[in-house]
Amino acid sequence: MQLVVARIGRAHGIKGEVTVEVRTDEPELRLGPGAVLTTDPASAGPLTIETGRVHSGRLLLRFEGVSDRTGAEALRNTLLIAEIDPEELPEGEDEYYDHQLIDLDVVTADGTEVGRITEISHLPTQDLFIVERPDGSEVMIPFVEEIVAEIDLEEQKAVITPPPGLIDDRAEIASSRDDVSGQDES
Template sequence: MDTVEVVVAVIGRAHGVRGELTLTVRTDEPDRRLRKGVRLRASDPDRSFVVESARWVSGRLVVTLGGVADRNAAEALRGTVLFADVPRDERPEDSEEFYDRQLIGMAVELADQRRVGVVSDVLHLPAQDVLSVRTDAGERLVPFVRELVPHVDAEAGVVRLADVPGLVDDRAIDDGSNTGSKQ
């Protein structure tokens, strides 16, 4: 099976004396990626763990990892990045959502299906997600909202933008609304 490596969490401080750890979650699907029985790899490639238990405590995920028996062992792992291998073709449960890895590299088209660029990155900003689109004129940022990106075809590898002048093109468009007159 073809897989991709994704960051799912960073180990925080120890929780209690029996080796439990707090995690800073780095995945949108913690109940899927950090549940009992899942194998995780550490940033040290020779180290891996199996999640033995996971529970939420005051908004923080607390886990027990196989081989971490006490507080000292837990504290020694603080700051360790945890990775999971997920199937490359795996899709989010919601058909209206996409993983960054699905979007990056997709062709970007205008409403008339004219290709204008490629998605080079997905930025997760406080207000909304934004697609960074590499065009012939340079990088353009497009808010990833339905009004501006009404169509994403993951199978075809295409993101289609709404017909919004100037969205990825700096050229001024005279739509006839300019009421100034020349004398």
């Protein structure tokens, strides 16, 4: 199975280093020296990581065979893809790889269908499930213990206990506001 683990940003300095937008929870495992990654577009790789370091909160990588700014700049916006065993599990309990969560059905604790996870967005403060609803709209659900009550990989579902307003239809919210404002008029 292939997993996008990073996107190459701009060149850094003149010795072939690039900034990297990390898209994995395990950069030390996936983006360490010696790692061989395929690329999208495929014409850029495969790339072997020669060195890596953190500078001003950003991961910088240098690849074998890329020794100057011109070579580094040519890699800009390239996706780095790692091959992983689909049976591989994270070390910690209650930790999941993105590929395990994509396509899970999302339901509330009372069994109400919310939708299907189509993407995981990794933000600095928390991760978000991007959930496609049955009507084609999307809702973002914070992947936090207070909201995501259970992940059941066998049943292929995520059970959530959303706070009011998180997944409510806008039409329902608007109609409840109309009901309240209509009561004030009488």
